[in-house]
Amino acid sequence: MCGISGIIGNDWEESSLDKMITCQIHRGPNNSAKFVDESKFVGLGHNRLSIQDLREEANCPMTDNSGNLTLIFNGEIYNFIELREQLKEYTFKTSSDTEVILAAYLKWGKQCVTKFIGMFALAIWDNKNHSLFCSRDRLGIKPFYYYYKNNTLIFASEIKSILAAKVKAEPNWNQWSDYLRFGAMDHSHETFFKDIYMLPAGHNLLLHNFELSFQRYWNVEDASIGIDTSDLKQSTDYLYSLLTDTASLHLRSDVPVSVNLSGGIDSNLLALLIDKHTTSDTCYSFTSSFEDKTYDEYQYVKTLKLNNITKLSTLTNFEDIPTLAYKLTKIQEAPFGGVPTIAYYKLHQSIKEHKIPVSLEGQGIDELFGGYTYTHPYHYADIVKTHGWTFLLQEYPNAAQYRKVIESIIEGHPETVSQDGTSHLRTQAINKEHLSNKNEQLKIVSPYSDNLRDTLYKDLFHTKLPRVLRMNDKLSMSQSIELREPFLDHRIVEFAFNLDNNLKINRSGGKFIIRHLMQNLTGGDSSYIKKLKMSVVTPQTTWLQNELSGWVESILNSQSFKTRGIFDTQVVKSLYADFKTHGSNNSSYIWQWINTELWFQTFIDQAI
Missing domain, CATH: 3.60.20.10 (Aminohydrolase, N-terminal nucleophile (Ntn) domain)
Incomplete structure (x- = not known):
């Protein structure tokens, strides 16, 4: 790197x-x-x-x-x-x-x-x-x-x-x-x-x-796979062969290698693969940690049975955020993901302190195999178009709660939501000049005939993974750490887009084939079939509402923010007051205001 x-x-x-x-x-x-x-x-x-x-x-x-x-x-x-x-x-x-x-x-x-x-x-x-x-x-x-x-x-x-x-x-x-x-x-x-x-x-x-x-x-859409990708056993065996090969390839290095772990299935899978293939006497894993156990994934990492990996954690406190937010703005050169990105930056500082130049992470599985809950209605919409509502509700009883979303997808105007399914925008706070004469929707190509693969394609190549890859490259390289992505081996990507959608999402949720594989690898542990995707993994919303409210207000009340002309500051003030008083399931719009002001302060107001 x-x-x-x-x-x-x-x-x-x-x-x-x-x-x-x-x-x-x-x-x-x-x-x-x-x-x-x-x-x-x-x-x-x-x-x-x-x-x-x-x-x-x-x-x-x-x-x-x-x-x-x-x-x-x-x-x-x-x-x-x-x-x-x-x-x-x-x-x-x-x-x-x-x-x-x-x-x-x-x-x-x-x-x-x-x-x-x-x-x-x-x-x-x-x-x-x-x-x-x-x-x-x-x-x-x-x-x-x-x-x-x-x-x-x-x-x-x-x-x-x-x-x-x-x-x-x-x-x-x-x-x-x-x-x-x-x-x-x-x-x-x-x-x-x-x-x-x-x-x-x-x-x-x-x-x-x-x-x-x-x-x-x-072009991933041009790739073909020489197996029956609707057959669970064939597909699972083929995927496992790809995963073992890519794990072996990604461990090639003349310097020490570590692994970044979270409490999720993808991370567990990566750890098991590395644990099996590593030839190092001492391989370390690193996990972002928080004092509040509601958000602390290290408690789940500690339960994972590994033979050749020593587990370490890095603690992030709310006091770290203001200083590191300014630092990360310069490193990232663009808006970034808030507290999760800052916590991940601290994790890479810890890797550097341990003098390990290479680390592996498990990005891509959610985008490839339908891990995010908001993608599931797209699969349900495909089923409705093919088999009708009665069939869908018989096969997927929980789909009833998404009926309005499914209908909007079928009609061609789905709502933009965050990965946990909540709305993350407050466009009423934006000054009108930044809303006028613009496209009503993002123009993104849709190469597939079904809604699910189109939305996974969008996430993988446009709206989700590219920003994650940019953020993680910048923060890891700021610490001189090479961050590797085994699950983004193009052979795995080609397999995923050829895989039958019913092996991605079924009654038990998304990433079904990954859950099935994990059950096999862990000797029949059925908990992986039922394990839910964790949408909220940091205390960002709580901190912005409470501990960091003074810092947030210092930015929103600053003269530069008021005269920037991007936001209607009175609307911002009202929305933030409501956020502090009543809370919210999503704080992305608060972080968007902060991100924007810090970027302009860093790159436009000052000479770089």
Whole structure:
């Protein structure tokens, strides 16, 4: 895991590239280096966090044996050992996955990325053809930001690095409107900064003769699986084979590896897989903890039976929040998830203190297999369209409580809700100028013929997972920790979207096939079949209502918030007073106000 940066064009200063590299040193503290061609048309910068082949020879920028190709790379290619067997014609000088990328590009060209199992953001300069090839992994686990103006391309792993190259920080009001009205973040190629974009997941970027072009190299909807995905046994066996293989691949490292655990099924599954495959004498797990047992997941982690993993916890208190909220705003470069994100940041501080450069987490299972309760009515709507209401209520008696939601889905206008099914927006607090002349709904492609897979697709590629991946990459890399995502192996994603929906959601709830697999792995423990998804896992709402109310009011009553012009401050004042007095099931709208003001204070009011 590293930081990459680059400037390509005729008129730029080398000092700008140096500042970009310095800005990302936390992403790669083991080595910083750059490549500038003789004509000073292209400059590539790199900060290395050494994970595979720790020798100096494996540093980036790395040039191939001919001296023509120069590579900078952030991420991991987990199947590099297997790929190396297919690239025997290349004379390797290292045992790194980085050099495998160069050899693969020489042999297969831009199609090489379709052979990678991993997470990556990379750039290859071809000096002979005077062209740049960039690529981002299929799920967008690794970031790639770019700015292109006046025939000059500037790109980096973080937006702050681009700003360091004399790009002015200005708000992108289109993105801010989507966030304020829909709570949408990281759902498109736009960022919260004007003229700074993200390379979409599963895409290549090419620059040649001052022409910038893009190519999508992976579509999950095109993938097929050679088994009967409506058969529970076949599907469970196939999924288990994928999970064991990806667990083994994700444990490849020349440095210590840990695992981030919560009290959920996904995390338990990851822990069991790692416990089985780890070869380390001491493998640690880390869990976010709170004093209030209502929100403390460590109490559930402690009951998990593991042979080779030592469990540790990190405590977050309400006193931590104000200071860390400002710090995380700069780290995140965009609105973030509040107390859960801050607690996760503290967890990675603890990992760093234990000098463990790599950790694994269990993101993706909920998005792939219908873990969130709000996705279930989409499945019910599909059943109604196919078999009618009577059949649905016979097979799923609890579906009756969602009748209005199901009807709205069938009619094509579902309500935007949080993961716990509650409404998280208070658009009446937004000034009218940010509501006018805008689309009434987010424009997101719907590639499938059924509602459930379309909403899972939306969550995975637009509305939920991308923001989580961005937040977790930024907070982990701020501590020089490489965070790996075994369940986002593209082979598992392709399997999930081919799996029969009835094996995702059934009477017992979502993630049925995962629950069934866990029951098998734990010797028939039926509690996993019945275990409910925990929607509220931090005391954010309680803290914002009580302990942190003074801090919240100091922001909402500040002169900058009042004169910002984004919110109707009188409506905000009234809504917050009601929130304190009567409470709420959801505090996302309170955090949205805080997030917005802190971002503008950090990036617009101050020089970064």
